[in-house]
Amino acid sequence: MTVLGAVCLPQLPPERLRDLARTADAAGLDELWLWEDCFWGSGVATAAAVLGWTDRLRVGVGLLPVPLRNVALAAMEIATLHRLFPGRVNIGVGHGVQDWMEQVGARVDSPVTLLREHLIALRALLAGEQVSVDGRYVRLDAVTLDRPPATPPAVLAGATGPRSLRLCGEAADGTILTASTTPDGVREARLLVEEGRTAGGRTDPHSVTVYLLAATGPGADERLAAELRRTGDDPELGVAGDARTVAEAVQRWAEAGADTVVLQPTLDEPDPEGFVRFTAEQVRPLVT
Structure with missing residues (x-):
């Protein structure tokens, strides 16, 4: 069955997060x-808060920019979340927006090399291994987590380009695709991920998560069109309408190869709490 999620955009003030999570x-x-x-805001801090405020909700962070995070620190934070809230956490890592990385002095010459080194070290640390590596960007000297998760968790990676998608297949346990991905784009991404899995000798499961821009309620068509103009995306991307219309779109992306479809509201969504209720109570029953 397709997993259905919703995005809480970071523009939502932190003081409103508890009500939305509950x-x-x-x-x-x-x-x-x-x-x-x-x-x-911090993805890890907000994830911990949401998990603490809720009882059963699974929380995803998509994604942590690897140029901002030493891999040992990332492993410590991820391990802590998994030990505190086992079975309720999905963490993704990725290149980050390069302009932002440059703003903070963290931009690297080869984002793909950094992501590869980070993924390999992160997965090993979370598996409880002692890791020593002297890479181009990642350097660790006999580092072992004292309290790794009881079971090594899946580490997801976000990607758009062909090289990064192949790397996801080779070195990550799942792939996160942006809301700029059409159903055909999901199919193409799946093929590239499989190329990477073959190259890496991977036979374990590999999930694909995709964001889907969605709007409902009064003015939904206009809000969706404005958002697509703002992002410069294909006008055919996204979906606006009632629950059945949105569910049919979710099915199209799922049939293209997405295991998880995460509905992403527009920046001007007037009712974030209503959006998650709509997703769970009206769209979810119509998605198989």
């Missing part, structure tokens, strides 16, 4: 996804 939990939402966008 609304999502009570409504039965499968997953609530959070972003670590510069310079809005």
